[in-house]
Amino acid sequence: MAISVDTFFLTPDAQGTLQAQIQEMIAEGILSGRLRVGEKLPSSRKLAAHLGISRITVTLAYTELLANDYLTSRGRSGYYVSENAPVPPSYSPSQKSADTVDWSAAMVQCFSGGDTPRKPQDWRDYRYPFIYGQADASLFDHANWRLCALRALGQKDFAALTNDYFDQDDPLLVEYIARHTLPRRGISARPEEILITLGAQNALWLVAQLLLDKTRKAALEDPTYYTLRDQVVHRRCAIDCIPVDHDGLPPEAISSDTDVIFTTPSHQSPTTATMPMPRRKQLLDRAREIDAVIVEDDYEFEMSFLGAPSPALKSLDADGRVVYVGSFSKSLFPGLRLGYLVGSEPFIRQARALRANVLRHPPGHVQRTVAYFLSLGHYDAQIRRMAKVLHDRRCVIEEAVNHHNLSVAGVGVYGGSSLWMRANDGVDTAAVAQYMKAKSVLIEPGAPFFAAEHRKQNYYRLGYSSIPSNRIEPGLALLAEALHPNRAKAG
Amino acid sequence: MAISVDTFFLTPDAQGTLQAQIQEMIAEGILSGRLRVGEKLPSSRKLAAHLGISRITVTLAYTELLANDYLTSRGRSGYYVSENAPVPPSYSPSQKSADTVDWSAAMVQCFSGGDTPRKPQDWRDYRYPFIYGQADASLFDHANWRLCALRALGQKDFAALTNDYFDQDDPLLVEYIARHTLPRRGISARPEEILITLGAQNALWLVAQLLLDKTRKAALEDPTYYTLRDQVVHRRCAIDCIPVDHDGLPPEAISSDTDVIFTTPSHQSPTTATMPMPRRKQLLDRAREIDAVIVEDDYEFEMSFLGAPSPALKSLDADGRVVYVGSFSKSLFPGLRLGYLVGSEPFIRQARALRANVLRHPPGHVQRTVAYFLSLGHYDAQIRRMAKVLHDRRCVIEEAVNHHNLSVAGVGVYGGSSLWMRANDGVDTAAVAQYMKAKSVLIEPGAPFFAAEHRKQNYYRLGYSSIPSNRIEPGLALLAEALHPNRAKAG
Numbered sequence: 001m002a003i004s005v006d007t008f009f010l011t012p013d014a015q016g017t018l019q020a021q022i023q024e025m026i027a028e029g030i031l032s033g034r035l036r037v038g039e040k041l042p043s044s045r046k047l048a049a050h051l052g053i054s055r056i057t058v059t060l061a062y063t064e065l066l067a068n069d070y071l072t073s074r075g076r077s078g079y080y081v082s083e084n085a086p087v088p089p090s091y092s093p094s095q096k097s098a099d100t101v102d103w104s105a106a107m108v109q110c111f112s113g114g115d116t117p118r119k120p121q122d123w124r125d126y127r128y129p130f131i132y133g134q135a136d137a138s139l140f141d142h143a144n145w146r147l148c149a150l151r152a153l154g155q156k157d158f159a160a161l162t163n164d165y166f167d168q169d170d171p172l173l174v175e176y177i178a179r180h181t182l183p184r185r186g187i188s189a190r191p192e193e194i195l196i197t198l199g200a201q202n203a204l205w206l207v208a209q210l211l212l213d214k215t216r217k218a219a220l221e222d223p224t225y226y227t228l229r230d231q232v233v234h235r236r237c238a239i240d241c242i243p244v245d246h247d248g249l250p251p252e253a254i255s256s257d258t259d260v261i262f263t264t265p266s267h268q269s270p271t272t273a274t275m276p277m278p279r280r281k282q283l284l285d286r287a288r289e290i291d292a293v294i295v296e297d298d299y300e301f302e303m304s305f306l307g308a309p310s311p312a313l314k315s316l317d318a319d320g321r322v323v324y325v326g327s328f329s330k331s332l333f334p335g336l337r338l339g340y341l342v343g344s345e346p347f348i349r350q351a352r353a354l355r356a357n358v359l360r361h362p363p364g365h366v367q368r369t370v371a372y373f374l375s376l377g378h379y380d381a382q383i384r385r386m387a388k389v390l391h392d393r394r395c396v397i398e399e400a401v402n403h404h405n406l407s408v409a410g411v412g413v414y415g416g417s418s419l420w421m422r423a424n425d426g427v428d429t430a431a432v433a434q435y436m437k438a439k440s441v442l443i444e445p446g447a448p449f450f451a452a453e454h455r456k457q458n459y460y461r462l463g464y465s466s467i468p469s470n471r472i473e474p475g476l477a478l479l480a481e482a483l484h485p486n487r488a489k490a491g
Numbered sequence: 492m493a494i495s496v497d498t499f500f501l502t503p504d505a506q507g508t509l510q511a512q513i514q515e516m517i518a519e520g521i522l523s524g525r526l527r528v529g530e531k532l533p534s535s536r537k538l539a540a541h542l543g544i545s546r547i548t549v550t551l552a553y554t555e556l557l558a559n560d561y562l563t564s565r566g567r568s569g570y571y572v573s574e575n576a577p578v579p580p581s582y583s584p585s586q587k588s589a590d591t592v593d594w595s596a597a598m599v600q601c602f603s604g605g606d607t608p609r610k611p612q613d614w615r616d617y618r619y620p621f622i623y624g625q626a627d628a629s630l631f632d633h634a635n636w637r638l639c640a641l642r643a644l645g646q647k648d649f650a651a652l653t654n655d656y657f658d659q660d661d662p663l664l665v666e667y668i669a670r671h672t673l674p675r676r677g678i679s680a681r682p683e684e685i686l687i688t689l690g691a692q693n694a695l696w697l698v699a700q701l702l703l704d705k706t707r708k709a710a711l712e713d714p715t716y717y718t719l720r721d722q723v724v725h726r727r728c729a730i731d732c733i734p735v736d737h738d739g740l741p742p743e744a745i746s747s748d749t750d751v752i753f754t755t756p757s758h759q760s761p762t763t764a765t766m767p768m769p770r771r772k773q774l775l776d777r778a779r780e781i782d783a784v785i786v787e788d789d790y791e792f793e794m795s796f797l798g799a800p801s802p803a804l805k806s807l808d809a810d811g812r813v814v815y816v817g818s819f820s821k822s823l824f825p826g827l828r829l830g831y832l833v834g835s836e837p838f839i840r841q842a843r844a845l846r847a848n849v850l851r852h853p854p855g856h857v858q859r860t861v862a863y864f865l866s867l868g869h870y871d872a873q874i875r876r877m878a879k880v881l882h883d884r885r886c887v888i889e890e891a892v893n894h895h896n897l898s899v900a901g902v903g904v905y906g907g908s909s910l911w912m913r914a915n916d917g918v919d920t921a922a923v924a925q926y927m928k929a930k931s932v933l934i935e936p937g938a939p940f941f942a943a944e945h946r947k948q949n950y951y952r953l954g955y956s957s958i959p960s961n962r963i964e965p966g967l968a969l970l971a972e973a974l975h976p977n978r979a980k981a982g
Contacts, residue, residue: 004871111701162631
C-alpha cells in the first residue's frame with residue numbers, strides 16, 4: 001500500500017532544518033506504527049510539491065533514512081519502509097503533550113460509572129456461555145439475512161440506502177410493523193404513532209428524556225434492567241424502586257405522586273414473571289387514577305414457545321396512556337440496533353423531533369433489510385425455529401437445574417430465554433461468576449439489577465439462548481460444584 | 492399471504508355475543524386495511540382453538556361474513572378476504588378512543604419546532620436539484636460498496652455483524668481512522684481518543700450534552716448549521732451568535748465568559764469561508780486565554796479539489812483543547828449515519844458512556860462495511876472521482892452564476908459542494924424556493940442558518956453535489972428569470 005502524500009504536514013513553528021523535519025516526521029510515523037513495513041513512500045517529487053519545498057531536501061532526507069535503515073529502496077520503483085525499521089506492536093501515537101484542559105470541570109455531567117456492567121466480548125470462546133441477549137449463530141438464518149441485505153443494496157433501493165430521511169423512517173418497515181407485528185400484540189397503530197429507534201434501549205432513553213426531569217417521579221420495577229435505571233437516574237428525577245413479586249409489578253405499591261411507570265409485563269426483566277390479566281387491568285386503573293404514563297417494554301414477546309402470550313398492556317389501553325417499546329435485538333441480533341416506539345401521536349411527534357436532533361434516523365439499509373426479512377416471512381420462520389430449540393433447551397436446563405439442586409427464583413410461564421436464579425444467602429455471585437470464568441462457564445451476576453438500597457448479592461441469571469443443549473448439563477454441574485462444594489463431594 | 496392466528500384477540504369486556512365479536516373483529520380488520528383482499532383467514536378449527544371458544548361459533552361468524560361479502564370461500568381451501576369487501580386506500584386503523592392524557596403537560600421539554608427545516612424526500616424527481624448533502628447515484632461506487640457490504644455479511648464476520656459491542660466500536664474501523672484518515676488532517680490519535688457516532692450530527696449532540704447546560708455559554712458562528720443551533724438551544728445555555736466574515740469566525744469577537752466555541756474552519760457552514768492559518772492560531776490562543784473548549788466540525792474536508800486543505804485546527808492543538816468531529820455522510824452517503832469524534836481521553840470516555848446509554852453503538856455491519864470500503868482503497872478512489880466531477884461542476888456553476896448575474900456571497904477556496912448566494916435586499920428566498928419548486932428547481936433558502944436576531948431572508952445555498960453538469964446552466968437560467976424578471980425580459 002502506498003502512503004498518501006496528504007498525511008505529511010510541516011509543523012509551522014518546528015525546530016531544525018527542513019531536511020531534519022522530514023526525517024523526523026517519517027521516523028516518528030514508523031516508530032508509532034502509523035507507517036508499516038513494506039509501505040511505499042511518496043516520490044520525492046510528489047512530496048516536495050505537496051510540502052512546497054525543494055525536491056533535493058526530500059531526496060537528502062530519504063537518503064539519510066535509507067542509511068539509518070528506516071527505509072529501503074527498490075531500484076527505480078521508489079522508497080519503502082524497511083523490514084529492519086523498528087516496529088511497535090500496534091499503532092499507538094505518542095501523546096504530543098499533556099492536556100491543559102481540566103475535563104472534569106469542563107463537563108457538566110458524568111455518564112460513566114452507573115450500574116451497567118461490562119460484559120465479555122469474547123463469550124464465543126467459552127465452553128459454557130449461560131449468557132443472555134447475544135445471537136446464536138446456529139439459530140440465526142444467516143443465508144436469508146444475507147439475501148435480504150443484498151436485495152436492500154440493489155439499484156432499486158438506492159434511495160432507501162443512501163437518502164437522508166431526516167426525521168422520517170423507512171415506510172416499508174413502518175407499514176409492516178403496523179400491519180403485522182403490532183396486531184400480534186393486540187395493538188392497532190397508525191404510522192404516525194410509530195417511531196423506529198436504535199434498539200429498544202434507545203426507545204427507553206427517548207421516553208426518559210421526554211417524560212422525566214427533576215420535577216418528576218418515576219416508578220421502576222426492582223430488580224430491573226440496569227441500563228434503564230441508569231437512564232432514569234441521569235434525568236435527576238425522584239425514583240421509587242418497587243419490589244416485584246411472582247406476578248410482576250404490584251399496582252397498589254405505586255405511590256400517587258408517580259408520573260411515569262416503567263414495566264415489563266410479558267417477561268419481567270430479569271425475574272421473567274408474567275403479569276396476569278387481572279393485574280394488568282389493575283395497573284391501568286392505578287395509572288388512570290393517579291394520571292401517570294405507563295412505559296411497557298415488551299421485549300422477548302416472540303419467545304413464547306410454551307403458550308400464546310397475553311396481549312400487550314398497550315392493547316388494553318383505552319386512554320392512550322401506554323407507551324410501548326418493541327425490539328428486534330433479541331429475535332434477530334443485538335448488533336442490529338433496531339427497535340420501535342408506539343404511542344399517542346403528540347408523544348411520538350416529540351420523540352421523532354428528539355431522535356432527529358440526536359441522530360436523525362437509524363441507517364436506511366438496516367431498516368430496509370429488516371423490512372424484507374419480515375415481509376418475506378423469514379422472520380416468522382426464524383421465530384418458529386428458535387422457539388423449537390429454546391423449548392428443547394428449556395426442558396434440558398430445568399431438568400439439570402433440578403438434578404443439581406440449584407434454586408430457581410423466577411421462570412417465564414410462556415417461555416423466554418433465561419432463568420432467574422438464587423444462590424444461598426451470603427453467596428456473592430459476582431465472585432462466583434469470576435471464579436467460573438476460569439472454568440469456561442459464563443453466568444450473569446444479579447446484583448446490578450437491584451437498586452442500591454435493596455441490592456442482593458446472591459442472585460444470578462442463566463441465559464440459554466446461546467448455549468447448545470448438550471453443554472447445559474455439564475456447565476451446570478461445574479456451577480453446582482462451585483456453589484455446593486460439600487454436597488458435590490458427598491454425591 | 493395467510494393471516495396469522497396470533498393477530499386475533501377477544502377483548503375481555505366486549506359487548507355482544509362471541510359470534511358477533513368475531514364478525515366485528517374481522518370486519519374491522521378489513522375496513523381498516525389491516526386485512527387485505529385475497530389474504531387467507533385461519534381455519535375455523537385453528538381460530539377456535541386459539542381463542543378458546545367453540546368451533547361452531549367461528550364457523551357461524553365466517554358464514555355471516557360470507558353472506559355480507561366480506562369473505563369468499565374457495566371450496567375446501569378455506570376463507571379469504573373478498574374482492575368485494577370495502578377496501579380503504581391505505582392502512583390506517585381507526586383511533587379506538589380519544590387520548591385522555593394531556594401530553595403537553597406530561598412532557599418536560601418540547602423538541603419539535605426549532606430552526607431545522609423540512610427538506611423534500613422526493614428531490615430525485617426534480618430536474619434541477621441544487622440541493623446539498625444527498626448522494627449522487629452517478630458518483631457513488633455502488634458496486635464496490637455492495638461487495639464490501641457482502642463481505643461484512645460473511646461467516647467470518649458473524650461476530651462483527653451480530654455482537655452487542657456495548658460501549659465499544661468495530662476495532663478495524665477505529666484503527667483505520669487512526670492510521671489513515673486522521674493523519675491526512677495532521678491529527679494523531681490513539682483508539683481511546685476516537686468514538687464512532689451515528690453521523691457527525693450525533694457527534695455534535697454528544698458534545699453539547701457533555702459541555703453545556705444552563706450554567707455555561709456557547710459561541711456559535713452566524714450563520715451556522717441550523718441543527719447544531721437547535722442542539723445547543725435545547726441545552727438552555729447562554730449563546731453568542733457571532734457573525735462570520737470572509738475568513739470565518741473572528742476570534743476577537745469571542746467573549747471571555749465563553750465555555751465552548753463551535754467552529755467550521757475548513758469550510759464555514761454555510762458560507763464556505765476557509766479560515767486562514769494565522770487566524771487558526773489566533774483562535775487557539777483566544778481559547779487558551781479564556782480557557783474554552785473548541786469544537787471543530789471538519790465536514791467536507793475530502794472535497795478539496797482546488798488545493799490541499801489546511802491541516803485541521805485539531806492538528807495545531809497542543810493543549811488537548813479541540814474536540815474534532817468528522818463524517819462519512821458527505822463523502823459516502825447521508826443514509827449511512829456514520830461519523831466520529833476525536834478528543835482527549837477523559838472527554839471521549841464520557842462521550843462513550845453517554846453514547847452507550849443513549850443507543851449503545853452504531854450497527855456493527857455498517858461499521859465493518861465502511862472499514863472494508865476504506866481499507867480496500869475504494870474510498871480514496873471514490874473521493875478522487877468525486878473531486879474530478881465536482882471540480883467540473885464548480886467551473887460550470889461559477890460560469891453560469893456569472894453569466895446570469897447572480898451574486899455569490901461565499902465560495903470555498905479549496906473546493907466544497909455548494910455556493911452561498913445572496914439575492915437582492917427585500918427578496919424572500921423561502922418564497923422564491925417555493926415558487927421554483929413548481930419549475931422543478933430546488934434551492935435551499937438561507938434564513939434558517941441565521942440566528943433569529945440577525946435573520947436575513949435574501950440568502951440561499953446552491954448545492955452542486957447532486958445535479959449533473961448539463962443541468963446547472965438551464966436551472967440557473969430559470970432561477971435568474973425569477974430573481975430578475977425585468978432583466979431577463981430585457982435580455
